[in-house]
Amino acid sequence: MASLRRRLGTAFLTLVVIMIISGSFSIYFFMQLGDSIDKILRGDYYSALAAANMIQVIERQQTAQINVFNVGVDVSRERFKR
8 A cells, every 4th residue: 555645745746737737728828818819909900090091081071072162173172182
């Protein structure tokens, strides 16, 4: 029969190995999660940038429409192209 010290040592070693394995898996999955979050944030940034550009274009269109009534069609077309 194995001594009590040997049984406790084996049980402790088993627990340490299990903790190392589970810690390794946790680190791996957290790294994957971080990569996914980076992709989402990049996508959101580009969407926000596109929305800001759309707002600028809409403002230019509104200004051009107002200028059609105030200045004339040719001048407003020229300003809109800039």
